Amino acid sequence: MVPLNYGAPRAAADLADQARHAAGTRPTAAALLAAAVAARAYALNHQSEQACQALAAADALMDRLPESERSDTWLTYGEQKHHVHLSHAYTTLGDTRLAHVSQERALELSAPTNTMTRTLLNIDAAACAHHDGDTEQACRRTVAALTALPGDYRTGLVRRRALDLYEAIPAQHHHERAVQELLDVLVA
Structure with a gap:
């Protein structure tokens, strides 16, 4: 996440690829986070095909993720977190329709006090505009x-x-x- 969020998307993609390999294909929070981060990193690297493949993998994993791993903690991966990642990936890819869908859902699921997340979603929406x-x-x-x-x-x-x-x-x-x-x- 650090290289992704602070201007080193190539390093983020490499780390996400390693994480995806280590996490495997079972529907776990770790595998899902790795796929979502890879999608964002690929999008930032202008690797649209790889980003779309990682987005599809993330969605497929989310569909199969056990309820026990869907809460909102550091070690789990909830729907709100998923849509925050999708918002950024789709925004970066220029798919504003799907970005708006994820932005709206993420805002619905974000507490009013979650200032940083809500601000990032608003900036994503602005980038779509x-x-x-x-x-x-x-x-x-x-x-x-x-x-x-x-x-x-x-x-x-x-x-x-x-x-x-x-x-x-x-x-x-x-x-x-x-x-x-x-x-x-x-x-x-």
Whole structure:
């Protein structure tokens, strides 16, 4: 997860492949997490075919995962966690329809106090808006998500995900007001 979340998706894909091999094909939380992380890493590496295969494997494992491994702990893999991973993978792949489905389900399952997860899902939704051609809305939504957070929460993974959105915006749009507002929040 660390290389995946902090800008080293190739290393994350390698580690996820090793984890998938070690976890095997039985429906366990470890196998499911490894497949979901692999899907995200492949998507970030522009390996769409491998990402889709890992997403299919993750869904198949989720369908077979025993109830005893579906709670929300560090050692289990619940439906909310699954949809958070799917949201990021589908967003990165540009499949905004499936991304929105996972975003909505993950938000339904996330506690209102789960600030970081809800913010990441909102940034994923903003990235979908950009992908669908509404960069202004994407920037406004990301600015709103970031400014709703205390300053200490605008670092690390949240900042990285918002910065990924900014970097996906073509340079010829960087002078636009909404894009500039996003940059201002990112550098603050």
